[in-house]
Amino acid sequence: MLEIHRIREEKDQIIEALKVRNLDATAKIESILDMDTKWRSAKGELEAIAAESNKIAKEIGQLFAQGKQSEANAAKAKTQELKESEKELKETVNQLADSLQQLLYEIPNVPDPLVPSGKSDQDNEEVDKGGVIPNLGQHAESHWDLAKKYNLIDFEMGVKVTGAGFPFFIGQGARLQRALINYFLDQARDAGYTEFIPPFVVNEASGYGTGQLPDKEGQMYHCQIDDLYLIPTAEVPLTNMYRDVIVNEEDLPIKVTGYTPCFRREAGSYGKDVRGLNRLHQFDKVEIVRVEHPDNSYAALDEMVSYVKSLVENLGLPYRILRLCGGDLGFTSALTYDFEVFSAAQEKWLEVSSVSNFETFQANRLKLRFKDAENRKNLAHTLNGSALALPRIMAAILENNQTAEGIKVPEVLVKYTGFDMIR
RNA sequence: GGAGAAAUGGCAGAGUGGUCGAAUGCGGCAGUCUUGAAAACUGUUGUACCGCAAGGUACCGGGGGUUCGAAUCCCUCUUUCUCCGCCA
Numbered sequence: 001m002l003e004i005h006r007i008r009e010e011k012d013q014i015i016e017a018l019k020v021r022n023l024d025a026t027a028k029i030e031s032i033l034d035m036d037t038k039w040r041s042a043k044g045e046l047e048a049i050a051a052e053s054n055k056i057a058k059e060i061g062q063l064f065a066q067g068k069q070s071e072a073n074a075a076k077a078k079t080q081e082l083k084e085s086e087k088e089l090k091e092t093v094n095q096l097a098d099s100l101q102q103l104l105y106e107i108p109n110v111p112d113p114l115v116p117s118g119k120s121d122q123d124n125e126e127v128d129k130g131g132v133i134p135n136l137g138q139h140a141e142s143h144w145d146l147a148k149k150y151n152l153i154d155f156e157m158g159v160k161v162t163g164a165g166f167p168f169f170i171g172q173g174a175r176l177q178r179a180l181i182n183y184f185l186d187q188a189r190d191a192g193y194t195e196f197i198p199p200f201v202v203n204e205a206s207g208y209g210t211g212q213l214p215d216k217e218g219q220m221y222h223c224q225i226d227d228l229y230l231i232p233t234a235e236v237p238l239t240n241m242y243r244d245v246i247v248n249e250e251d252l253p254i255k256v257t258g259y260t261p262c263f264r265r266e267a268g269s270y271g272k273d274v275r276g277l278n279r280l281h282q283f284d285k286v287e288i289v290r291v292e293h294p295d296n297s298y299a300a301l302d303e304m305v306s307y308v309k310s311l312v313e314n315l316g317l318p319y320r321i322l323r324l325c326g327g328d329l330g331f332t333s334a335l336t337y338d339f340e341v342f343s344a345a346q347e348k349w350l351e352v353s354s355v356s357n358f359e360t361f362q363a364n365r366l367k368l369r370f371k372d373a374e375n376r377k378n379l380a381h382t383l384n385g386s387a388l389a390l391p392r393i394m395a396a397i398l399e400n401n402q403t404a405e406g407i408k409v410p411e412v413l414v415k416y417t418g419f420d421m422i423r
Numbered sequence: 424g425g426a427g428a429a430a431u432g433g434c435a436g437a438g439u440g441g442u443c444g445a446a447u448g449c450g451g452c453a454g455u456c457u458u459g460a461a462a463a464c465u466g467u468u469g470u471a472c473c474g475c476a477a478g479g480u481a482c483c484g485g486g487g488g489u490u491c492g493a494a495u496c497c498c499u500c501u502u503u504c505u506c507c508g509c510c511a
Contacts, residue, residue: 005465040472040473040474042481043473043480044473044474044479046480047473047479047480047481048457048479048480049474050480050481051480053491053492054479054480054492056491057441057490057491057492058441058442058492060441060491061440061441061442061491061492062441062442064441065442067439072491073491075491076491076492077491078491079491079492080491082491084489120475178464297459306481377470395472
């Protein structure tokens, strides 16, 4: 959520910057400012009336104390009218505040100047790439065929027990998955991130805090009886730890990591993109989250990008790094880098990580602030990144590393799997 | 799940209808004293919003209500503790 002060002061720049998202926010911004003006003036009136009736109430108290009953009762009658208009005005003020809040929720984050314009993922800007795409020859098998051949993943069993998009991992498949989790967590720890195992369900306030609500209502699984949401990413619980928190400046940066399963309804996704491991309703991910000083957040973003790069390089996967264009940029993000790995049998690039700087957009909703040297409270910056999302990594490993003898396990994982070849 | 108790400022802890944004203690900050430190003493010390300012408003777990007036009374929700039941 953008800060209302900022909208007041930088209206034109914000409207201009939002055009990179192919969004003309002029009307919305205007009505926000209009609503804001009305709200402030109504609130001013309300407070004047409240001040008046507070004053009278105090006087009545004194009159009673002095035993002047009749005068006190006369004063009481005087407040009737005030009470009426106070009630009415309060209603108006609350309504204006609600509408203002609703409108503010609808404005996405202002893109960083680096964000290229563009309509879709076609227009994302490749900023880096590495690794070697293997030449598999004509007998290359897709990961879903390999998963069946080596009995690593059972998609049909998942359909039977739960539904499409909830596979079972089996034997060496399950162990490879667990190895990846442990490898990613150990790497994150070595990079200075503190490990957490957070709750896998969150309340509504947390959904609002990181911006999944109200924007992505319907993409999360919702347990209605308890009004709790299954997390779509560890970002939600990890970042919401800092909701309503004021940290000391010297405690920054805060660097945390956590492994969680992630649950996504993926309403509206059909077709070939959902084949095999490409898109699941439940998947595993290790996430890294940072709370940063505003002066430092872009350096932190770069650091996170090079950290994630080291992971895909260590796994020996061909990758490319994309700077998301305005059309593809997430609602809450100011600047996002996506990582894709090449899955050589499908001959497709698969997104495995998304690293973003949210600047104060989340912090404003979270009321996450830091206290500076002058004891002033300022909104902090939040960032997060996948490091990494597992299923597509597994897909790429299975496909790219297939040989006539079996599937080669990446060297860095061998000490975690306990085997170097899937046969 | 059942019965009971509780939730107050950074912490502890008073406050059961009026001058309470809230006693007191601890902690924090500033000063006096001291070669320095400690101790002692003095002062100061919540947050948010509106306003150029003066000032005003709101906040005693959340929401609603009664009242001229609520930390205090009523309703409701949440959380914590104690006991009982159930359970990995």
